[in-house]
Amino acid sequence: MADVIPIVRTKTVSIGDGNVTLGVVRREATATGALRWKKDGILMENWNNKAVILFENISSDDDGIYECYKQNQQNERIKHAFMQLIVRECxxxxxxxxxxxxxxxxxxxxxxxxxxxxxxxxxxxxxxxxxxxxxxxxxxxxxxxxxxxxxxxxxxxxxxxxxxxxxxxxxxxxxxxxxxxx
The missing domain is CATH 2.170.300.10 (Tie2 ligand-binding domain superfamily)
Structure with missing residues (x-):
């Protein structure tokens, strides 16, 4: 069972949208451990330990698959939260x-x-x-x-x-x- 759960599976936004968030909740309210994020399989260290990530001004580069998991669980895929951010071109x-x-x-x-x-x-x-x-x-x-x-x-x-x-x-x-x- 996943340790972190996506708030939404898919979010569709438009180029130029502001204050867009992707986030997770922990399965157990008392769960601890640092969170790690990846975008399209690449570790995004600037988002470490955050349950919610913020995009202030959406661009086409933000389109992709986002993954969040507890530190040291990167090889336990069933415990990850996966989300898709779809960025409309207009x-x-x-x-x-x-x-x-x-x-x-x-x-x-x-x-x-x-x-x-x-x-x-x-x-x-x-x-x-x-x-x-x-x-x-x-x-x-x-x-x-x-x-x-x-x-x-x-x-x-x-x-x-x-x-x-x-x-x-x-x-x-x-x-x-x-x-x-x-």
């Missing part, structure tokens, strides 16, 4: 690189504007032009009509969904936790 609410002059649709319920075509990419459980339509408890997909099929009796509980970028992976609407069962 500023918030804009699309069409390289000039990024077109306005995005307003996306609801956690939907994210696609940087290249300007439409909303909806999270699992929502669909429609602006992600305002509910797919229901056990459905997902672009039109909200795909039923969950699993060992959970057709329920979306316990399933991690990964829509196209820039959305990133998350539990189905209404579920959270590392195993999507809370």
């Amino acid at each position: 500023p918030h609410n804009k699309w069409s690189p390289t000039d990024c002059t077109k306005d995005c649709e307003v996306c609801y319920n956690g939907g994210v504007c696609d940087t290249y075509i300007g439409t909303c990419i909806c999270p699992s459980g929502f669909y429609g032009k602006r992600c305002v339509k509910s797919a229901g408890d056990n459905r997902f997909g672009r039109d909200g009509q795909i039923p969950c099929k699993s060992n959970n009796g057709g329920s979306c509980i316990g399933n991690l969904f990964c829509p196209p970028l820039p959305q990133g992976c998350a539990c189905h609407a209404g579920w959270k936790g590392l195993d999507c069962r809370t």
Whole structure:
């Protein structure tokens, strides 16, 4: 079981966003031991001992996979927290690189504007032009009509969904936790 747990699995931000954080919580409130961070497999010593790292001004260089673990546990991968930071190529609410002059649709319920075509990419459980339509408890997909099929009796509980970028992976609407069962 992981000793450190990511606050979020995936976070999507836009170039120029400020005060963006990635963080972890320790499994046990009394747990001690220095924390170490890596970005794309490279040790980031300036973040040592921090449970939360701060990005004051997001750039494309910040895009990547972040890993946090307790010191001396670097070889125990199952005890690490992994997070993905997705950086959209355009500023918030804009699309069409390289000039990024077109306005995005307003996306609801956690939907994210696609940087290249300007439409909303909806999270699992929502669909429609602006992600305002509910797919229901056990459905997902672009039109909200795909039923969950699993060992959970057709329920979306316990399933991690990964829509196209820039959305990133998350539990189905209404579920959270590392195993999507809370």
